[in-house]
Amino acid sequence: MPPKKAAAKTNKVLLALALVVYSLAIAKLAGVYTVASLIPKEMFINIFVTTIAIYAFQFLVVPTMLMEQHFEMKVNAMHLFLARGSAASMFAAMYAVLHLPMTQAYPLSMIWCMSLFGMYPLNAALVSKLPAKYPMHYMPEALSLIIPTLGALTI
16 A cells, blocks of 8 residues: 555544544533543653653753654754743643642543643644654554543543
8 A cells, every 4th residue: 555545544444433532521421421441641641741841851951852852844943943832831720730639630641641642642643744754653653542542441
């Protein structure tokens, strides 16, 4: 299969999976269903915050490396400015999530998780069609499906 057709097929599968996962996560937040728990909410929050901490650190300290690993692009001063600004808000949100009571931390984490992963890797691959480098960009795309799924399967 030619690379463009393979990428188009992969994007359709990714979109379908994202719609299912995000629909389940929204239904869970809305209290539509309960499931047997695979993990406690605290573990979901720790997994999510650890993942975001790794990205936030890279956005702050090595944004050029991060962008060049994931995209075919020339990084300029505006990219660096936006990346470092994003890191600051990520660190602030992590602090809030880790210090809020669980009744507030879990829903905030789920909303933040879905919006962050939706606006970064899924948007890059499916909507904005940015020149992502594969196979490297599969990792954030996979995380954008795995972590919300874990959140939807909490107690």
